[in-house]
Amino acid sequence: MKSIYRQFRRPTGVLGAIVGRVMARRNRVRGEWVVSLLDLAPGERVLEVGFGPGVDAERALARVGPAGSLLGVDASTVMVHQAAHRNAAAVKGGRAAFLEGDIDAQLPVGDGEYDAAFAINNAQFWSSLDHGFEEMARALKPGGRLVVAIQPRNPGASAADSERWAERLAEAARAAGLRDVSAELGPTAPPVAAVRARRAA
Ligand SMILES: C[S@@+](CC[C@H](N)C(=O)[O-])C[C@H]1O[C@@H](n2cnc3c(N)ncnc32)[C@H](O)[C@@H]1O
Numbered sequence: 001m002k003s004i005y006r007q008f009r010r011p012t013g014v015l016g017a018i019v020g021r022v023m024a025r026r027n028r029v030r031g032e033w034v035v036s037l038l039d040l041a042p043g044e045r046v047l048e049v050g051f052g053p054g055v056d057a058e059r060a061l062a063r064v065g066p067a068g069s070l071l072g073v074d075a076s077t078v079m080v081h082q083a084a085h086r087n088a089a090a091v092k093g094g095r096a097a098f099l100e101g102d103i104d105a106q107l108p109v110g111d112g113e114y115d116a117a118f119a120i121n122n123a124q125f126w127s128s129l130d131h132g133f134e135e136m137a138r139a140l141k142p143g144g145r146l147v148v149a150i151q152p153r154n155p156g157a158s159a160a161d162s163e164r165w166a167e168r169l170a171e172a173a174r175a176a177g178l179r180d181v182s183a184e185l186g187p188t189a190p191p192v193a194a195v196r197a198r199r200a201a
Contacts, residue, residue: 010125023052024054024055034192042067043064044115046061048060051073051074053083057072057086061087104126104127107135112138114140115144116144116147117146121151144199146198146199163185169193179198
């Protein structure tokens, strides 16, 4: 059981590739809801951390259209390959790139480059929420939007767990100096907790 949990945390090898396919088939409602919170517009540049199989990257790319772009950063080599394969046309066209990187260290991105940034179900694995939010905030342009979401998946996870995550995410967003911080619960069971925030203009 522990080894499966480890695979969701950071997929590796053949088992990791299978876990990636499972993640790609589940979580449609969660992904659509979280990506909708970003209010993406055509032409925008988007950063996704912990993209897993790249399904939500695909959703974000559809919203920013042919003039927009997405950079993904994930700590798993297997997920980099799956996401790049899933979004092969966008990668080939120079609209998407998927890099291996670890938010616990430093994201391989410059300061102030992205209109929007998001992370779904990986902030619970970051060694420091504060550091992770600082890194994502650093990548945003002034006024850029951030959404970080967690759906608790531990056995027996409840709406109360989601509410606690919403509070913790909002605290980390405020600690990173982000503005207009709001937390909400999404339409899944248990609810997905999401925090929305904005870098100061
Ligand atoms: C449970 S999966 C979620 C994948 C996808 N976002 C989804 O919702 O289906 C967690 C992902 O976060 C990545 N990850 C975990 N820790 C990370 C870190 N410190 N930096 C970057 N990515 C990380 C893992 O490699 C994995 O692809």
